[in-house]
Amino acid sequence: MTDWTRRKFAAAALATPFLVRPAAAQILDPAFEEDLAQERRETGAVRRNISSFRTQRWQDHFDRLGRSTIVCDTESRCLHYWSADGSDYRIYPTSVPRTNELTKRGYTEVVRKRVGPDWTPTQSMLEADPTLSYMPPGPGNPLGTHAMYLSWPAYLIHGTHDTRKIGRRSSSGCIGLYNEKIEELYGLCPVGTQVRII
Template identity: 75%
Template sequence: MTLLTRRSLMIAGAAALVVPATARAAEGRRNVSSFASQDWRDHFDSLGKGCIVCDTESRALHYWSADGSDYRVYPTSVPKTDELTKRGYTEIVRKKVGPSWTPTASQMERFPDWRPVAGGAEDNPLGTHAMYLSWPAYLIHGTHDTRKIGRPSSDGCIGLYNEKIAELFEITPIGTQVRLI
């Protein structure tokens, strides 16, 4: 009798854990990685050359191709503070493999020992690829420091793993519309 009671309690306890997870999955608002789902139509009137939505809350970048047949989601790093976060509409205006990095004036005020880093350097904060936005000093770029992805760790940019920015770089044309939310 004790074994049956113990077994019944274990089964009931396991079911109690599974049911809420199943109910959450049925909602369809989040994928397996916990990124909030996005639809390009909620942000843009048309796909244009393509669309990117950078969601700073869920720390994900959503990409749609010009014909809508390719949708991808990438984990990102996001700005450390709201003061460093620029939100709104912009677009990709330039792309660079092996970008060099120069600290901005505000970064030099906060970190006077920072120095420019040559493109291709192992310690380059921009990683292997960069896509420049129409906003000065704001980029979507890679990072060699993989600990930053999934966390608020940038000075305003959106960072991706180097292999993911290389993938996104290849499929994203200049003129792709971007929205940071």
Template identity: 75%
Template sequence: MTLSRRSTLMLGLGATAGLMLPGIAHAQDVVRNNISSFRAQHWRDHFDTLGKATIVADTQSRALHYWNADGSDYRIFPTSVPISDDLTKRGYTSIVRKKVGPSWTPTASQMERYPDWKPIPPGPENPLGTHAMYLSWPAYIIHGTHDTRKIGRKSSDGCIGLYNEMIAQLFDLCPVGTQVRVI
């Protein structure tokens, strides 16, 4: 049997593919804890009108969906979500206040669990990142984070976190009064 360069190449590629198949099959079975698998959302499934602007925070797919007042601007942002269902508040709310350079204060439930926690001023150690949009629910915030490992993971005590660059964009887009649904 005579082997040409082309047949040798094809044999090599076939062998390489054969060696890779078990790894590819295994990779499909792996549960990934930090990847968002964005699910399509449409604002009409959640609200009657777009109002000033609309946000749907999907805790299952770990994505925040944004629409402007006339629906011409639609964006999706990857997020961190609450660690457990116990910490996840779902339902309708709105943005009632916005702050650049927020300070962080532990909630009462956090103080029960971690009595040594203290308030943190704005800066790189602050878990709220560079921007915060406060919801009408007490202690629930859409905010940034300096810890980029948290995005795409269950890592918060109830808030929705975004990369600092993305919360800055969203902050500029959302007026106070933006309607929000957490699902």
């Protein structure tokens, strides 16, 4: 090994801990850290891209809580949940709309919930792909196992059977979560949950 190679190796070895720390420092929610650790123990890997997650404050989006509250951050691709009294704060990785044109931003609320949702493509989806058709509940359904319908027509927070979509711009306008995470969120959020998509 030449002196130049030894120096290069030593510099890289010294720099490595500093390159790894910023991503780890961004995980601020202990429950989320435990979730990642559990996934690492079970699968040997973590499927989520957590490097862009940012914590949010509900006060920056709503005047008050009083009921469950959700903020969907399409930029960092995560959903923030607060319980009615603010004591429970959770962050979930999500899929987000493929383009800004498909992304609706603003205030809405959960108006309906369904376990085992069926799926009907919208008119714009059929124009883009005429082969799409109605799908009953089941493993091939793009809405996954649970769905929460928003006051905006055809916009939902739902699960997905295709876990590759999470953390990516992959939806036609909806916010998607892992099936096990939407099941958890579904249990926490009553109809009337206030939602903001940013």
